[in-house]
Amino acid sequence: MNIGLFILVSVIKTIIALFVLLTAVAYTVWLERKVVGHIQNRWGPSYVGPFGLLQPLADGVKFIFKEDLTPPHVYKPLYIAAPMISLVFALTSIAVIPIGNWIWIGQLNTPLEITDVNIGLLLILAITSMGVYGVALAGWSSNSKYSLLGGLRASAQMVSYEISLGLSLVGVLILSGSFSLRQIVQAQAGSWHHIIPHWNIFRGQIVGFFVYLMAAYAETNRVPFDLPEAETELVAGYHTEYSAMKFAMFFMAEYANMITVSCLATLLFLGGWMGPLFGPAIVQEILPVVWFGLKVFCFIFLYIWVRGTLPRFRYDQLMDFGWKFLFPLAVANLVITGLVVAFRS
């Protein structure tokens, strides 16, 4: 492949990926409002378009045209940079997430991701852990006590759950022996007796999966771990002083992170795009992407369902839960997986 074509394909893929991700973010918000609405005996958005489907567009327009208020007491450079940091890192991690096999477009064979790196998982962990800077800096630069408390909570929470999150993934790494997300998925191909697929969750990583799931909820500041923005305690937490598009950036970052951790869970534990293939060749090309999308949808739905059901932890309980329960569990899972793999070989 010559370099010109490579750049062209990359740019096109970047644009498509960004478009798909931002649309997914917007419609995750719509889905959340709709599903939580129905859980709570309400309708959710229903006026703008059929089933309120155009609501995300209306929200976007509203955010753009709202007055962007900057309180006089903030530290401006960081106040402006914080939402950007949050959003940029949230969107960047999608670059290395494969949503399907290599496919042929005419004469061109290309992977279904922006770039196929052999340390994809490490890269994603590195990028997502940068996201905490956005939140921490927002809390600090706003120069407001509620923001400060929110920022403090967020940093402490994200840093401590990062560890359990990382450890819960090591079990998967031991099983597949690679950091490449593509190879991790490939290692999960096949099934036992054509019934139970070879997904990592069925290969002894069930504990790792649940540790990952809970740590991921805390990472993304979602119920029941939504303390950094606990509105009944801290008004709006770290984004109390933000309005208009700056607020929307935090908002989008939160949902983009949700999608990223859902994608990661799908890739690492649920076999990524693996699923039954049937029908003509063109359908067989598309089906993996559909399976991938379905699995991610299930995760996002679970996120929303949990939000409609559970109350919120208290700060100290959250820390207790992270350090005294999740962390030992993740370590135990790692040790046992390691021993089993060593014993087998």
Next chain:
Amino acid sequence: MAHLNPTPVIEPGQDRTMILNMGPQHPSTHGVLRLLLEIDGENVVRIMPDIGYLHTGIEKTCEAKFYQQVVPLTDRIDYLCPLTNNLCYCLAVEKLLGLEIPAKAQWIRVLLNELTRINSHLVWLGTHAMDIGALTVFLYCFREREDILRLFEMISGQRMMTSYFRIGGLALEPPLGFWEKVKSFVDRFPAKVDEYEDLLTANPIWLRRTKGVAMITAADALALGASGPTLRGSGLDFDLRRDMPYSSYEKFRFKVPIAQEGDVFARYIVRVQELRESVAIIQQALGGMPEGRITANAPKVVLPDRERMKTQMEALIYHFKIVSEGFSVPAGEVYQAVESPRGEMGYYVVSDGTAKPYRVHMRSACLANLQLLPAMCEGGLIADVVAAIGSIDIVLGEIDR
């Protein structure tokens, strides 16, 4: 009890603490309560409630109104249980007048008061759960509250500011089909309480957030004048409905739920059980509703109905007199207390023999219960303050008056 010392403004103590202003515009101070918190990280060192942001001057306004005109004002004191306030005021004035209220009116008063209690507890449960993060319970509670408000609208024409009780009885006969509606509601309701409890009572996160949080001992609760579920949550068995019955509460059989722990969970469980007890009282009232008039036989106090007013000379004269110059109440003073959803709601009415009260003072259960807040919260975390405010179930309209 060092926390009882009044300190109007909190000075920052040392370098490590900071003052956090919570309210009067804050999502979980239930209206316009303002709290000054001195915090050390997330720990609350000191807490100072600041009230008065919802001062309406209702107590003073009462002195400029005829006795019967005060009833709508009492709705607005505690806007979550207007009928309880109506009842308390009417009972106080009726005591001064020495009126005998017919049995049917008394039973309807009891029934509506228990509906009001359910209504108020539903708002409490919803907002309390929302403060702790359980958003769904809030909307479930408001779904059932809507049914109660429809009942109120049916009987009084108003959803919230009912003003349905009159000095000497009730405003109107309940409309046709009202009892069937009430019956169908109380038959449905216990299943709904189970639904709320499914979401909360055994939920580990809910238990962690409420058990052992914002503790108050029975001695402290008593010393600070607490009443109602806040007092019963600390193990003190006192309920005005049973211990000083009014409006024929003595004819009803019901349990007074108490809990010993004195924490947020104890107050929660007491109120949830009260929801079920209220249903039992309403069912008894529906089952044994006496026949008869709904107003006392006191033509100088009670407005005649439209039929008689349009056809009888005497009735027209009384109607004109009561509306234009009120009715005079014998000089004296009286204190009447009822068990409102929040505790002891008392009305102290002084009459100088004219048609307007000389003084009306409301003894607010919330004001006394709010005094418990520093004792509950100091030494806890910020999140506990929110849980504690929810658990004492304050209504700022009643505190500021």
